[in-house]
Amino acid sequence: MQIFLSLLFVALAIGCLQGFQGQENAPSVTVSGKGIEEEALKKIKNGIGDAVLPYPGITYDSINVTARKQGSSISLEVLASAHPGLAEGVDIYSFIYDPGSDEFFLKGYSLENLHLSVKDDAINVALQSDELTQLLESMALFQEEPTVKRILPATSEKFYQPKTLFSVTWRDYETGNVVSALVDPGEGKLVQLWSREEQ
Amino acid sequence: MKQGILMLVVGVMFLAVLSVAAQQVSAQEKVVMVAKPTLKPAPSSDLSAKLWISPKNKYLQLKPGEAKEFTVKVKNRGENEITLSPELEVLPFAEYFLEESWIELVPEKATLKAGEKVTFTVKISIPENADVGNYNSVLAFTNETYTRGSFPIKVNSLTMGVNIWKPPVVKILRKYVRDRVEAGGSYTYEIKLENTGDEAVSLSPKFGSTRMGRCLGMGCPTELEEAWVSINSPDKIEAGSKATVTIVVNMPAEAKGIYQGAVNLGINDPSIREWNQEVRLNLVVWQQPVEPYEKAFTVPEGSGKLSIEVGVNQHAYEKFGSINEGEPTFIVTLVSPEGSEISPSARKTVVTSVINLGAGYLPPWEEESSGMYRVERINYRETFILEDPAPGGWKLKVMPSNAAKFEYTIEVE
Numbered sequence: 001m002q003i004f005l006s007l008l009f010v011a012l013a014i015g016c017l018q019g020f021q022g023q024e025n026a027p028s029v030t031v032s033g034k035g036i037e038e039e040a041l042k043k044i045k046n047g048i049g050d051a052v053l054p055y056p057g058i059t060y061d062s063i064n065v066t067a068r069k070q071g072s073s074i075s076l077e078v079l080a081s082a083h084p085g086l087a088e089g090v091d092i093y094s095f096i097y098d099p100g101s102d103e104f105f106l107k108g109y110s111l112e113n114l115h116l117s118v119k120d121d122a123i124n125v126a127l128q129s130d131e132l133t134q135l136l137e138s139m140a141l142f143q144e145e146p147t148v149k150r151i152l153p154a155t156s157e158k159f160y161q162p163k164t165l166f167s168v169t170w171r172d173y174e175t176g177n178v179v180s181a182l183v184d185p186g187e188g189k190l191v192q193l194w195s196r197e198e199q
Numbered sequence: 200m201k202q203g204i205l206m207l208v209v210g211v212m213f214l215a216v217l218s219v220a221a222q223q224v225s226a227q228e229k230v231v232m233v234a235k236p237t238l239k240p241a242p243s244s245d246l247s248a249k250l251w252i253s254p255k256n257k258y259l260q261l262k263p264g265e266a267k268e269f270t271v272k273v274k275n276r277g278e279n280e281i282t283l284s285p286e287l288e289v290l291p292f293a294e295y296f297l298e299e300s301w302i303e304l305v306p307e308k309a310t311l312k313a314g315e316k317v318t319f320t321v322k323i324s325i326p327e328n329a330d331v332g333n334y335n336s337v338l339a340f341t342n343e344t345y346t347r348g349s350f351p352i353k354v355n356s357l358t359m360g361v362n363i364w365k366p367p368v369v370k371i372l373r374k375y376v377r378d379r380v381e382a383g384g385s386y387t388y389e390i391k392l393e394n395t396g397d398e399a400v401s402l403s404p405k406f407g408s409t410r411m412g413r414c415l416g417m418g419c420p421t422e423l424e425e426a427w428v429s430i431n432s433p434d435k436i437e438a439g440s441k442a443t444v445t446i447v448v449n450m451p452a453e454a455k456g457i458y459q460g461a462v463n464l465g466i467n468d469p470s471i472r473e474w475n476q477e478v479r480l481n482l483v484v485w486q487q488p489v490e491p492y493e494k495a496f497t498v499p500e501g502s503g504k505l506s507i508e509v510g511v512n513q514h515a516y517e518k519f520g521s522i523n524e525g526e527p528t529f530i531v532t533l534v535s536p537e538g539s540e541i542s543p544s545a546r547k548t549v550v551t552s553v554i555n556l557g558a559g560y561l562p563p564w565e566e567e568s569s570g571m572y573r574v575e576r577i578n579y580r581e582t583f584i585l586e587d588p589a590p591g592g593w594k595l596k597v598m599p600s601n602a603a604k605f606e607y608t609i610e611v612e
Contacts, residue, residue, distance in 0.1 A: 124372070124373045128374055149565060165564070167562055167564050169562060180564070188370070194564075
């Protein structure tokens, strides 16, 4: 009897754990879109989880999709974020969804849903560069909070290598001055620097 | 002696002007065409040799033991034949000078008739034992000079600069600490170092910066005081291993505003310049008030409704730091003319955001985000309403949390 109860307890514990994990791994997905067939919205809801690309180690907690008809295709604006304890900021994707082939084509993105320590590390890597610190000083940008965005390999390839990089950007909205560093987090180095100074 | 001091002052000013101009050009060159800072030669009528030299400036980055060749073209634009015997001259304000033995020039001499040109090949070879630093010299094609300030400048010359560098043996994995802290709090920051070489490297971190003049005037951060900072560090990093330097900052209870400071890691690695082994600290002090803000106001006779709106407009990134802030909240208390305290609940909460569509100038690698929404500012508003307020003198008390500032509106209808 005791063995049976122990086994039952273990089975229940595993069941609870799996249920909890399953709940944690499945993001809450909402899809809205006027004038779009229910069937298409359902397919988008089922497929969007595989189309988005969260930062490794992050699981999205919620994915909100706004769909708009665009000819025979559907344009999707996707806002995704992990639990606030895991990451801060929002990942925004722009997809074109083809209902015929049930395929998602990534059109644009702005990915800021990252853990603060990841952002901090990227900023620190960027600030290793003297050229960058000199630019920040000369353009009076040191007091500005930098933004840290994830750059996907397809974009990175044009500037460095096809790997996930970070764009660390300081911007003064009043003067229009911008300095941005493209950072390779794996190598811990700045791979490109870009700046724009208003005259 | 006085003349020497004057020369030094003029020299420092000249260097500062050159350095500022160079920084601006480096920042602007990437996007805007600007004129490069060149020294103006004296009027050409004063000169016997009219030479066209291209390039006029050459800057290289080389490691000890490396060599590099480049060419320089010289054309005789005058009417007379001229013999060129290029000579190496030192710049009076250079950190280090390029040695004559490091430079090979082919041909060593050239004679040019009017309108003729010659191409010189310059080879700069850096010896293995050269120190890391910025080396400058001038290759003068003729002896003609003009004076700028107190310095004679060679008119027909090529200015050469070489930044001699070595890949750092010790990697500094964190060189910038920025945080939001509380007055009276103690904060620990770990700076991880890695020795990639095959010999132990000594360490002797000290508080203080060798970089000067970062911010002058009003609105600049206050310097962190050495007494508030303690540093814990091993005295060396063994070959091929890692070490951690721990910086503890004890903010005094009366601290306010933004503080900055630096810890020089004192790494005995000649490839890392003195100023490039600083860990910069930038701390913003957050002090939660203990007493509410108070404002007296009058409710006129016959008023039917009193509305208080409290809110804050903040940057989307203002939550960054050791203090894990939530959304701003406000505890509002009203003191009636009779002295009784009323704590109304918020009747309405409004959150508005300023969204940037990336229409401004984006770095080329962020162009994928063009036209996308990005939260720039968030505005939180809470409205408190009291029906049929008694006429007379009232007092509004607001206790903010997670807000570095707030605004309020008192509306009586």
